[in-house]
Amino acid sequence: MRTRYFNAKIFTGEDREIREGELWVRDDKIEDVVFDGRKSAENFDKEVDCDGNLLMPSLKDAHTHTAMTFARSLADEYELNDWLFKAIFPREAKLTAEHVYWFTLLGFAENIMSGTTACFDMYMFPEAVAKAAVDIGIRNVFCGSPNDFGGMDLIEERYLKFNEYDPLVSYKMGFHAEYTTNQDNLKIISDLAHKYNAPVYTHISETKSEVDGCIERYGKTPAVLLDEMGIFDFGGGGFHCVHFSDEDIEVFKKRGLYTVFNACSNLKLSSGIAPVRKYIDAGLKIAIGTDGAGSNNSLDMFREMYLDAVLSNVREDKDGIIDPYHILKAGISGGAYCMELNDSDVLAAGKNADFILFDMKHPNMNPVNNLLSNIVYSGSPVNVLMTVCAGKMLYDHGKLLTVDIDEINRQCSRLVGDLV
């Protein structure tokens, strides 16, 4: 199956350039990115006129809990503790695989419609999540999330199972967080990381009280503690990373770990503002996530990118403007590398055909003083005209092509009633 996307502007993601050209796709891969117009464009099964709009790599949501769409706008008025103990935990106790399948599909539908083709998901019922991913056609990378309350005995089995499940699905070692995982269990994680030379990911330094608690328990910050236990010997990353010491930054730098920003969630839950520019200046690897609809409440990576570009301007220790190109790369290739989807990073021959068509005619993209700035500062899901993952068109001008959104909404509306 060969498809030709023509009459396009193209941002490959390899540099800042935007050029006119064509994208040729063969099955699930990019066959070629053609800028000179001299290659003979023949024998395509399908031709897609991009109408002068922009082809760019799709966004990658590097930290989410997709099925938590069930909790969208649930008890927003509660403080964190009440929200967790009165609203979320009692409902999570009632979740079944059926709930997780449909609520994950709902989240994936929103991801796809807003230009995201890969999710780094931490949640329950992985079989249901994997089935939802394959059914709708999005990439799902599981992040293990066991803690002292369960799941430790399942990590290795899941790691082996879901890394062989389907080309759209993979599995990374991970755990919930230092503050929910005791030393014995952290040792299990560290041993597994060494057994498989595997990177490890976890929630880290999301709130100040979490960091303070770790220092009280162990006399050191979570990043230092986990690193000393060998957990990060093969890389990985941390979600949130709002409250890092200089030593934490050094750990992340030394181990090549990803700092994954979740700006909307950190605002809603009063966690703070990550010092994005400081991390960039320190040379840390960065990626961006939505943290799921429970605490966001949308799955809009454009809103996240915008906030990562501007939010730290109002920190006390602000240290200058952030180049939007860094933010765009974090939302695209940063997320891909973080999840080890190394072929979903840029538009180039041989890479995965994971891309979007972005509306250049919408007034929010005009005039073009700086197109990359327009995308980061002014772009939104309204600009996403088309989403392609692994060569397959999943969304086209308002229509989801692999699922029936009305059916998903109906099922979720029914299932959310079970949880009250």
Next chain:
Amino acid sequence: MRTRYFNAKIFTGEDREIREGELWVRDDKIEDVVFDGRKSAENFDKEVDCDGNLLMPSLKDAHTHTAMTFARSLADEYELNDWLFKAIFPREAKLTAEHVYWFTLLGFAENIMSGTTACFDMYMFPEAVAKAAVDIGIRNVFCGSPNDFGGMDLIEERYLKFNEYDPLVSYKMGFHAEYTTNQDNLKIISDLAHKYNAPVYTHISETKSEVDGCIERYGKTPAVLLDEMGIFDFGGGGFHCVHFSDEDIEVFKKRGLYTVFNACSNLKLSSGIAPVRKYIDAGLKIAIGTDGAGSNNSLDMFREMYLDAVLSNVREDKDGIIDPYHILKAGISGGAYCMELNDSDVLAAGKNADFILFDMKHPNMNPVNNLLSNIVYSGSPVNVLMTVCAGKMLYDHGKLLTVDIDEINRQCSRLVGDLV
């Protein structure tokens, strides 16, 4: 001309309720909002099937500089001073009425596509702006913006002219800011306010240095100074209001002044975070604006509402969750009252037919644990299916109906080249 919008859910804006019903429009007014289904629906010139989606009052952008779309993504990497003196001012010096007409149309197109039907605009070439408003069909309320560098001699003439220009256009007394307006000129404003019993609006307490400068000059804050000069004797409001003392809050409360939030601009320009919850608790009147594409860079009122709901959670003196209903009302009726568009506030018989059709089937609106929270925390321009202003449909499922967006983009692309 009678139009029937049927098969809808309706949020009138008068209370938190969402009910199934119909909206009947006669010419530019709402004839009736019908919930009981018993009234006989006959003799309509046009019937619009809302397909189960939500009719709600349109958004009102209570502070903007619409023509500054020319500066979208212009020199984002500059600090404020360089941005103003190297990028903005030299270009503004070259602007003509033709520039302002087309760049204002571009801004209005974005407003309409994102659900906004009224703009409180501070800029140059009011004839060009008024023509653009009437041509596209949006409401434009001018806010006078003279300062020591010009415009003082034109306020009264413009006040009289544009309050009689067209039903879509009106004019409010205003001036740029205390720090650009000397005592003699402030006296002119105060005298005019008293001559016409007119509310007065201005940029106020946007940055800490602006407040410090005023205290240095006069020993008091801008709000106190202006109030003592009688400028707020007939009401009005302030744009930004980031750095208010308790005394400033008292002034705004006593005079019934509007605090107009501009969260995106304040982030981008490092101005700070307005204490939204504190103002709500103090009983201040609130409204929301975009501040124009120069410093935003979009004109997305949904992004503004979202930020006003969550942003002050990360202030040091945060004092609790903000009810999203307050934010939604600020974006709708708050903005309308601020501009004295008192009939564009809610959906009710006799009110202006200024409303939008909001997509309830988009995954970002599902499930419905709390629909108003969904709108504020998860809504975006992608949900705006239709925009109606003064009874006229301006936007419908992706298409602007009163202007040619390709022509606007072409003209703006040409004209932005003149300004370099």
